[in-house]
Amino acid sequence: MPRQKNLIEWVVILAAAAFAIGCTGQQHLTPTHGRAYYAAMRAQTVNPDAGKKASDQTGLDSQEAAIVAESYLKSLVPEGGNTEVGKQQVLIVNPEESAPSK
Numbered sequence: 001m002p003r004q005k006n007l008i009e010w011v012v013i014l015a016a017a018a019f020a021i022g023c024t025g026q027q028h029l030t031p032t033h034g035r036a037y038y039a040a041m042r043a044q045t046v047n048p049d050a051g052k053k054a055s056d057q058t059g060l061d062s063q064e065a066a067i068v069a070e071s072y073l074k075s076l077v078p079e080g081g082n083t084e085v086g087k088q089q090v091l092i093v094n095p096e097e098s099a100p101s102k
Contacts, residue, residue: 042048060068
């Protein structure tokens with residue numbers, strides 16, 4: 001029994017030491033760590049100054065938004081289908097109900 005207790009103590013000590021070593025800071029990183037990664041990401045940016053200048057954008061008023069929404073919904077209706085936007089049929093499927101019985 002004393003040998004087993006001694007072994008358990010050593011395992012606990014080694015685990016604590018490994019934990020302490022693994023939780024150290026980033027002093028092992030060089031000052032240039034990650035530069036290539038960030039340079040590659042910047043090279044992929046189409047317009048690097050895009051977020052620096054705020055643009056003045058205005059939204060649609062309610063009438064314009066309604067016209068856009070209605071024309072979009074009409075574009076989804078197949079030819080010869082129901083063209084009244086508010087009276088389109090909706091199919092609701094419950095996957096649990098349509099699953100085959102086990």
